[in-house]
Amino acid sequence: MPHVLALSARDARSLTALSERLADRLAQAPDTDLDDVALTLDTGRERFPCRHAVVGEDLAALVRRLREPLPAAAGAPAPRTDRTSADVVLLLDGSGVDGPPAELPGTTGLPLPSEDIAQHAEDAPAARAVATLYSAGRWLLDRRLTPVAVRGEDRIGALAAAALRGTVSPADALRTAAAGLCAPTAEDPPSPRDAVVVRIGHAAQRGATPESEEALTFDPADGASAARLLARLWCLGLDVDTTLGRPGRRLRLPGHPMWRRTSGEHRTQDTGRPLTPYEQRLLFYDLVRRGTSGDHAVVCARAVAGAVPEQAALATAFAELQRRHPALRTVFGERGGRWRATVLPRPQAGPDLLPADPAGVPERLTQAVRTSAARPFVLRDAPLVHCCVQEGPTHWALALAVYEPLTASVAPEDLTAELLGLLEEMAPSTGAALTRPS
Structure with a gap:
């Protein structure tokens, strides 16, 4: 069975240099155990967006393929570095x-x-x-x-x-x-x-x-x-085990190249974007005056006739909604003394299921989920979206709340309608017409 050597770097230039360094290291030590090399690359390296993997039966074949020009796809970030x-x-x-x-x-x-x-x-x-x-x-x-x-x-x-x-x-x-x-x-x-x-x-x-x-x-x-x-999946951005299950031990391999940036050159690593003035103003206001971020939540609540969907269906539909809209995966965090907005690689927020209200009429259910969704947000390195659901005797209610600075690209009313549409597609028998948007 062949061996797989999987590499990653911040950009194509670094990936090319890393491939050449590893090829030189293996050529100079032809007795190197390839299982040790594969394990070191798999367990001892940070995952970066530009991916390359070579497959070969022996050391000579792997060295030769490491020295070949990178495929065109390796020069750009893997298409699924934000996927799992x-x-x-x-x-x-x-x-x-x-x-x-x-x-x-x-x-x-x-x-x-x-x-x-x-x-x-x-x-x-x-x-x-x-x-x-x-x-x-x-x-x-x-x-x-x-x-x-x-x-x-x-x-x-x-x-x-x-x-x-x-x-x-x-x-x-x-x-x-x-x-x-x-x-x-x-x-x-x-x-x-x-x-x-x-x-x-x-x-x-x-x-x-x-x-x-x-x-x-x-x-x-x-x-x-x-x-x-496995080599193909690695290049697509999936962090699979490229040791192929073979045991090995860690050894010293060439590290990632370090480049000195010239004046005016931008970083190639994605560290997020700077906050807009509007985002800065509201964020810093809410950081200083604790508990006020809920006042800056834009909420849409709706009551739906019928039985509430299963919790797994709610979680799956809400995760798919976040995948479709990067704004719902945007978090604010401090990097090097500066606040920046970063899009999380995968959905993290989940729906909150409130205790069922056996006597809840649609208006009361809607108000309950609206109040819960409008609670204060965790402003540092956490999703800035809330989803709340409550079950009643004949209806169930859903509320989506998005932190106001992120609503420039998404509207909670449209997101709520899209989420309900996803739930109807997944379980048509549980989806019913909207009875009252509020």
């Missing part, structure tokens, strides 16, 4: 999977068809295929891939996906496959609109090739495809 593995959908395809998985590092305790299944089952090949897909998927999850959803594309893939999700045990999944039965149906959480789809299955089934720029496929029979996949 939660934006990945794992798709299991059982068609064409008919053999045991390739030997992968760190694959201990994975399920195998028992002797009675292998010899006497009605559909033993299906059980072997489920075991193969499950083993490959479990290995990817152990490499720090935490997808938002795991789905199957056919009966075999659905059984392996159910085992990976924990809906059924691996042993039950194998027995179900051997009996020719299907996986139990389960509701999958909705996927982000721009999710990365990683497919586990026979690569030839989809026409994918190792050189395909679009292929995010792990062929269980080809261990090298796992290395290529």
Whole structure:
């Protein structure tokens, strides 16, 4: 199985220099253990937005690829440096999977068809295929891939996906496959609109090739495809484990190059933007006069007929709303003695569920969530948005509050309507017409 060396830097210039330094270091010490190099790069380095990864079977191949010109995509920040593995959908395809998985590092305790299944089952090949897909998927999850959803594309893939999700045990999944039965149906959480789809299955089934720029496929029979996949995911900005599960030890490697900036040259690291005069005025006022930030909350509250959505659906929809609108992920913080506005890489705010009001009429529910949402904000390094929900006997109420300086690009009324639309898309049976905006 090949090795993966994953690098990152603030910009293309630094990334090129780092690649050349590492190539020189490996060329000067050809007896260096590549597992040690991979582990040091994975555990001892800060993650930066410009990404590059090389894949090779031996030291000579890796040195040669480190010295090649960077791909064009490596010169710009990775497209998903503001994303996490939660934006990945794992798709299991059982068609064409008919053999045991390739030997992968760190694959201990994975399920195998028992002797009675292998010899006497009605559909033993299906059980072997489920075991193969499950083993490959479990290995990817152990490499720090935490997808938002795991789905199957056919009966075999659905059984392996159910085992990976924990809906059924691996042993039950194998027995179900051997009996020719299907996986139990389960509701999958909705996927982000721009999710990365990683497919586990026979690569030839989809026409994918190792050189395909679009292929995010792990062929269980080809261990090298796992290395290529993790390298691609790293370059997309996902912090996967590029050691491939191999043990190693830390060693001394060349550090990131330091450049002296010339007069007037801007920093390349994204440290946020300066506050606008309006943001400064309100922020400093609220910092000095503690507890007044709630007075500067722009709130929209609405009552909705029907049952309140599930807490998981509320959290997922609110997270998707924050992904769509960077203003909802903007925080104010002090950097080097100066206050700056920074967009968080991922949603952090969650909905607050107030205790249910068994006698709450729509007006009272709306007032309760409005009051709760308008509470003071944590002004330093915390999301400046509140979402509150309360359940009543016939209605439920929702309120969104945004710190006033951030409302230049978003309107709470529009955000509330968009959030309700997301909830209706996710669970049409729980969505009902608005009864009273306030």
